[in-house]
Amino acid sequence: MFLFCATWRTPMQLLFVIDPLDSFRIYKDTTYVMMRAAQQRGHQVAVCTQPALYWQKGGRVSAQVEWIALLDVDPAAYARGEMAPWWQLLRREERALADFDAVLMRKDPPFDNEFFYTTHLLGQAEREGAKVFNRAAALRDHPEKLDILEFAQFIGPTLVTRDPQRIRDFHAEHGDVILKPLDGMGGMGIFRVGPDGLNLGSIIEMLNDHGRNSVMVQRYIPAIKEGDKRILLIDGEVVPHALARIPQGNEIRGNMAVGGKAVAQPLSARDREIAAHIGPILAERGLLLVGLDVIGDYVTEINVTSPTGFQEIANQTGFDVAAMFIDAVQRRQPHW
Known part of the structure; x- marks a missing residue:
């Protein structure tokens, strides 16, 4: 059974540049809920990986894409190891990126040479008319560790x-x-x-x-014991809940990748101050989705490649972050 809800406006055709679908952990993956929210509104979802992108003289930046339909499954079952198909391949085709309503760059780090080269292909696609989020040049210009230097008033x-x-x-x-x-x-x-x-x-x-x-x-920063907060900015607007990644045991790192416990919590006044300053600046540069890492009162990193945390916040607070994100994508389209 497809996961589908009709929309009353012109449906968008969205291309997600991703890691392979069979690597997704849908019970926690942010790109998965982005695609699900898009399909629920009647938008069409296509995917491709980095190696599928190409350009040849006389043509446009294109890719071998797969059009998919997300199936109506329980992501929590995957967390319990109850694996079942969650997507269905509809068709494959060669298509120029500029022919999509939006291209969503969701390839996970590392930002290696191939990621760098991909941003140049995406930049060429933008010159051909593609709408890419996050914008290719902005991905290159905002290295996640060094980006905090621009906002030194908020760092330790x-x-x-x-x-x-x-x-x-x-x-x-x-x-x-x-x-x-x-x-x-x-x-x-x-x-x-x-x-x-x-x-x-x-x-x-x-x-x-x-x-x-x-x-x-x-x-x-001793406040790491209370969590390394991920604050999400969508088109310059802050998501009203942060995701505190709390270190466990003797670990000093709160990252979920190394076992940190994720706890959603309301934003503090300082969190809102930081977000209100940084959000509009980065949105103006084409960064539709940004993840600020904040420990205590200090920004420690600014994540732009493939920020996560949508599902954890939604599951714990009921706030639909993916819906807010698709709202932002729709606002960028002339027919919405």
């Missing part, structure tokens, strides 16, 4: 450097610090070094590789 003491001695000096000044690689994801490669400096040298050697790699160092 932070250092970005390739100089091992500057890292040591920063630790000597602040005593308790977090070190992270600039290309990490999901909490990978993050280390805490306390006042005793234990293992600081070996961590610098591993992350910095004798001055070859830049490292971000931030003063440790």
Whole structure:
């Protein structure tokens, strides 16, 4: 049985650039509920992966796409291991990206060379008339670790450097610090070094590789014990609930990828202050969906590649984040 609800306006044709469908964990995947919300409104859903994209002289940026219908299944059953088909292939075709009403770039990190090249293909598709979210140039211009530098008034003491001695000096000044690689994801490669400096040298050697790699160092924020909050911005507007990723056991990282407990909570006054300033700026640059990571009163990262958290917030609060997102996509279309 298809998951479908008719719409009263012209249906959109949406292309999602994604990881393979069989890798989805639909009980928690944000792209899945985006597609589901779109189909419930009568919009048509097509998908492709990065390797399917191509350009050839004389033509436009195109892809081998698959049109799919989402089936009426219980995502929670997947969490219990009760696997069943959740999508049905309708047809395949070659199609130019500019012929879709919107192209939604939902390929998960890492932001590697192939991701970089894909943004250039998407940029060419935009020149041909495609509407891409998040916008290709904005994905390149907003690296998720370094983007906080533009909004320094909202961050704690932070250092970005390739100089091992500057890292040591920063630790000597602040005593308790977090070190992270600039290309990490999901909490990978993050280390805490306390006042005793234990293992600081070996961590610098591993992350910095004798001055070859830049490292971000931030003063440790004790409020991490209360959660690393993900605040979602959709077309500049803030989702009214944050998702606090709370570290478990002796872990210092709250990322869900490393076992953090996700707890939805109302936004604080500080959360709203941060969102009200940053949201409109990034939306103006073509970033339709942004995830701010906030610990205590400080922004620590700005996520733009494939922000998540829709399902956790919806399941715990009843607020339909995916519907808010599709509303934003519809507002960007001339016939809506």
